[in-house]
Amino acid sequence: xxxxxxxxxxxxxxxxxxxxxxxxxxxxxxxxxxxxxxxxxxxxxxxxxxxxxxxxxxxxxxxxxxxxxxxxxxxxxxxxxxxxxxxxxxxxxxxxxxxxxxxxxxxxxxxxxxxxxxxxxxxxxxxxxxxxxxxxxxxxxxxxxxxxxxxxxxxxxxxxxxxxxxxxxxxxxxxxxxxxxxxxxxxxxxxxxxxxxxxxxxxxxxxxxxxxxxxxxxxxxxxxxxxxxxxxxxxxxxxxxxxxxxxxxxxxxxxxxxxxxxxxxxxxxxxxxxxxxxxxxxxxxxxxxxxxxxxxxxxxxxxxxxxxxxx
Amino acid sequence: xxxxxxxxxxxxxxxxxxxxxxxxxxxxxxxxxxxxxxxxxxxxxxxxxxxxxxxxxxxxxxxxxxxxxxxxxxxxxxxxxxxxxxxxxxxxxxxxxxxxxxxxxxxxxxxxxxxxxxxxxxxxxxxxxxxxxxxxxxxxxxxxxxxxxxxxxxxxxxxxxxxxxxxxxxxxxxxxxxxxxxxxxxxxxxxxxxxxxxxxxxxxxxxxxxxxxxxxxxxxxxxxxxxxxxxxxxxxxxxxxxxxxxxxxxxxxxx
Numbered sequence: 171x172x173x174x175x176x177x178x179x180x181x182x183x184x185x186x187x188x189x190x191x192x193x194x195x196x197x198x199x200x201x202x203x204x205x206x207x208x209x210x211x212x213x214x215x216x217x218x219x220x221x222x223x224x225x226x227x228x229x230x231x232x233x234x235x236x237x238x239x240x241x242x243x244x245x246x247x248x249x250x251x252x253x254x255x256x257x258x259x260x261x262x263x264x265x266x267x268x269x270x271x272x273x274x275x276x277x278x279x280x281x282x283x284x285x286x287x288x289x290x291x292x293x294x295x296x297x298x299x300x301x302x303x304x305x306x307x308x309x310x311x312x313x314x315x316x317x318x319x320x321x322x323x324x325x326x327x328x329x330x331x332x333x334x335x336x337x338x339x340x341x342x343x344x345x346x347x348x349x350x351x352x353x354x355x356x357x358x359x360x361x362x363x364x365x366x367x368x369x370x371x372x373x374x375x376x377x378x379x380x381x382x383x384x385x386x387x388x389x390x391x392x393x394x395x396x397x398x399x400x401x402x403x404x405x406x407x408x409x410x411x412x413x414x415x416x417x418x419x420x421x422x423x424x425x426x427x428x429x430x431x432x433x434x435x436x437x438x439x440x441x442x443x444x445x446x447x448x449x450x451x452x453x454x455x456x457x458x459x460x461x462x463x464x465x466x467x468x469x470x471x472x473x474x475x476x477x478x479x480x481x
Numbered sequence: 482x483x484x485x486x487x488x489x490x491x492x493x494x495x496x497x498x499x500x501x502x503x504x505x506x507x508x509x510x511x512x513x514x515x516x517x518x519x520x521x522x523x524x525x526x527x528x529x530x531x532x533x534x535x536x537x538x539x540x541x542x543x544x545x546x547x548x549x550x551x552x553x554x555x556x557x558x559x560x561x562x563x564x565x566x567x568x569x570x571x572x573x574x575x576x577x578x579x580x581x582x583x584x585x586x587x588x589x590x591x592x593x594x595x596x597x598x599x600x601x602x603x604x605x606x607x608x609x610x611x612x613x614x615x616x617x618x619x620x621x622x623x624x625x626x627x628x629x630x631x632x633x634x635x636x637x638x639x640x641x642x643x644x645x646x647x648x649x650x651x652x653x654x655x656x657x658x659x660x661x662x663x664x665x666x667x668x669x670x671x672x673x674x675x676x677x678x679x680x681x682x683x684x685x686x687x688x689x690x691x692x693x694x695x696x697x698x699x700x701x702x703x704x705x706x707x708x709x710x711x712x713x714x715x716x717x718x719x720x721x722x723x724x725x726x727x728x729x730x731x732x733x734x735x736x
Contacts, residue, residue: 321599329597332589335578342537342576343645344563344594 176300177423181416182307183368186314187384188391188411190361193318196392196407198334198354203259203385204244205362207266208237210381212363213370214273217280220371226288230367237363240266241355248355249348263381270378278378287371303372310368311412314361319405330354331404362388383436386443391415393446483551484512485685486536486653492544493528493535493709505531507709508545513653513687517716518679520696521689522728523706529689532706533655536687538562549652564594567651569642569659576642579631583622583641586630587611590645614644618674620667636667643671647678654679656688660695672699693725707735 187209194202212233219229240262247258274280289295294302321327332340333350340347362384370376395407395414402410418439425438493506505528513519523529534540536547538559547555549565570576577586588604588611608626615623618640622633630638639659646654656675660668676699679686690696696703703720705713705728712735715723 320601323602324599325592325602326597326599328585328589328602332578332581335580336575338570338575339578341559342563342568342570343590343592344560345597346558346560 172299173423174420175298175304177419178416179300179303179307179372181419182311182412183303183372184365184387184419185307185311185391185412185415186361186365186368187388188395188415189311189314189318189408190358190365191385191388192392192408192411193354193358193361195389196334197331198351200255200334200351200355201259201385202241202244202355202358203256204240204262204266204355204359205259205388206381206384207263207270208240208359208362208381209366209369209384210270210376210378211240211266211273212237212366213376213380214270214280214366214378215363216367217282217370217376218273218275220282220285220287221280226286226290226371230288230364230371233367234360234364237366238356238360240363241357241359242352244359245352245355249351266381267378274376274378279375281375282371283374287374288368289371306368306372310364315408315412318408322404383439386436386439387418390418390439390443390446393443394418394421397446482514484548485515485517485550486513487511487548487551488535488545489548490545491535491542491547493531493540494543495540497543505709506535509710511704511711513685515685516683517702518684518686518700519688519702519704520700521687521704521706522691522693522696524732527706528709529706530657531709533568533657533687533689536653536655537566537568561594565652566655567593567646567649567653568655569639569646569657571658571661573635573638573642573662576645577630577633577638580629582627582629583615583633584608584611584626586641586645587614587648591649593645593649593651614648615641617678618644620670634667636663636671639663639667639671640674643675643678647682647684650682650684652685654684654686656686658689658691661691675699693728697723697725697728705731705735 187205191202191205194200215236216226216229216233219232220226224232244258244262247253247261248255251258253261271278288306289302294305297305322331329340329345330350330353333345333347337347340350366380370380391411391414393414394417395410395412398414398417399406399410421442422435425435426432430438488509488511491506491509492504494502494504496502509528509532521529521532531540535542538557542555545555546553554562578589581589584604584607588602588607591607611626612623615626620637620640622637622640625633625637630641633641639662643659659675660671663671672695675688678684686700688700701720702714702716703723704711713731
């Protein structure tokens, strides 16, 4: 039971990464590698600030700002420097690994043992084991998802969506697509930085290598949500990312129960994601077999290809 | 009378500074007046699309000046120019956002050239208006307001692009062979609707076409582009008296 509660808590905490990546990967149509750098950056900034006596909420906010700045750099490289987006992300990610070590004063791991984190409140400590991460994870992801749902329904949010959908058309109706890209990458990486801060506080430490494989985990939440829940509106899809993130943690739990260890997780996550992403191609082969299996594959493909469409 | 838009001695080059430098617009001059409905003819490579991109701001001008109502806009960005300029592309895929619905596309275009703020979009309040304007296109678009535009036919998508360009009255409308990708019947219908709307609302419009018949039938002014210059410019009665034979013989003289 406690394993399940723990998985739900982790799923909720990690969901912010999926939602953040949804903004760039699904809406802007931009696979942003920066996140592998901003996640440990957020963790490093928050943990270092907390170790130096900063209020943990303020430190988490600072992690958001640090992430947003990294996102800004990627966005400027891409929009103004005309660096291909994949490379722009990789450049910033690589630069972040040096910066993270600087932030952490040269050590690759800082512990929060004995420090006050957002998990140290009386209320959270009075909850049963692992319910603290469920509570914090739920509150944070509910606020982020709620704010994004409202934002996407504003004129600015609509301009952001259309930038990813048809850049030429967006420009032809007066939308500054560069600014939309910059805004999207800043907000997305800000949320990732915040996620890094939360997870580091939950784990009790920050580690420079904690960013490895983050993009795959975040993409897996998005794609699991899409595969499991099928045809949804944009708002429902944002919520589905959180559910996908929880399902991902259950899969992880299952895999660990099967006797694999945590070191195998990146390989397994990559395999699951690769399979999901190859569905459209697999479907081409499957469509020749006019079977129920083929139909199922077609449904899945349709779901996967779907971007920000609404019914 | 000051022209609405004036192009003075415009030179536009591509591959500037390289051995492949080509001068597309070669000291082109054009004055567009309020209410002009100009059909633009010219062979491939004459500079028609470059002219549109120059007016739209997508291509920087190497020499010369563009003025709007006498105000210099030579270096104004594409986004800022959309405050007075609307455009319909040849490719039905280019003018609409495929994964957004017809109503969402119309709403986005309603704010053409304006600042996008954090105000709620208020789509529902606009639906009756959108229903009314889509009905005028007479192609069933009004029944598909909540359909993603990628599921529309090419004709419906182009009709939608045209509505999006005109729903917020532009000072100048650029139609870049907007019916060329459609079948003859759908093309004729959209052309008819275009003419109705442009003449009824007295829009100022430039329309590129390869159909000599359309160029003669529609509009009150006709220009022919060749080698980056305007070689022929007729208006009013003179245009009415122009025939296909005269145009064809003119084309023979420039080639």
